[in-house]
Amino acid sequence: MEDQLNELRRLAAHAENRRTETGIPRVAMVQGAIPEHELAAVYDPMVNLILQGSKSMTVGGQTLHYDPATYFVMSIDLPAAGVVRSSPSGAPYLAVSLTLTQPIIAALLADVPRTARREEQPTAFSVAAVTPQLLDAWVRMLRLMQTPSDIPALAPAFEREILYRVLQGPMGWMLRDIATPDSSLERINRVVQRIREDFAQPLRMEELAGEASMSVSAFHRHFKAVTALSPLQYQKQIRLLRARALLLAMSHNVTTAAYAVGYESSTQFSREYARAFGLPPAKDAVRMATALR
Secondary structure, eight states: OHHHHHHHHHHTTTOOSSOEEOSSTTEEEEESOOOHHHHSEEEOSEEEEEEESEEEEEETTEEEEEOTTEEEEEOSOEEEEEEEEOOTTSOOOEEEEEEOOHHHHHHHHTTSOOOOOOOSOOOSEEEEEOOHHHHHHHHHHHHGGGOGGGHHHHHHHHHHHHHHHHHHSTTHHHHHHHTSTTOHHHHHHHHHHHHHHTTTSOOOHHHHHHHTTSOHHHHHHHHHHHHSSOHHHHHHHHHHHHHHHHHHTTSSOHHHHHHHTTOSOHHHHHHHHHHHHSSOHHHHHHHHHHHHO
16 A cells, blocks of 8 residues: 555645645645644544544544544534644655535445444544555546546546445445435534534524434434534534634634624633633734744
8 A cells, every 4th residue: 555655645745734725626635734723623524534644633522543544534514623743754744635525425325235334323533444445546536636637527436436435444334324314413414504504693402403303312412422522512612713713814803703603701702712722812813823924
């Protein structure tokens, strides 16, 4: 697999230290150091493959580590914090990602034999060992950057192959469930989208549980299993991340940012913000602005 990784590294070598679009739909790459505040974000569903270095992702109270021997899958939108590291040789962190979409996965499932569902508590993120077959599909995908005229015809086929290889692996059930109507993972995802859209509004647990077709207690249990967060914790992280973006854009001061994201007390907001990001809001905004210079 080292030859495949070396080719992928060469193909992705012009990536920047922020998300770099490849010209291939839903495929992006990143290289080098990434500002801390950019690694604390709401992550889109994705397959993430590290080519060089390593990364840690923390969702709720769970932290997963992965490197070129493994790949990471996140099947729903989740607030998370990341840390990237160079390789032991000092070579910069380098990774590629494929954003997941339910319609593409659902279309693929129609052509894939159904396998037995694993009996386990669902989760929306995990790490698995990379395989030569998965790396082969990624090599073909990134080679398209050298022949952009081939992208419209060939990228959809290579995307399906990457997804197919993930479906064959230990996290394949995760992709199946997120694209299967009325699975518990898909029902929790519907609620996640609602919380993201209405993050500034108070949560009404009975309504959310009803939308998931679950009792309130079952809803809490499944939501925590899937996201590693309670619904209130999920909402709080969304609010704090949105407020952080407002402060970085310098479009709001601390008080107006707190009210804009749904807090009724700027004191409580500042306290929870400092607990989440390590500094009070005003000082954190200065730190973020300095990192961007």
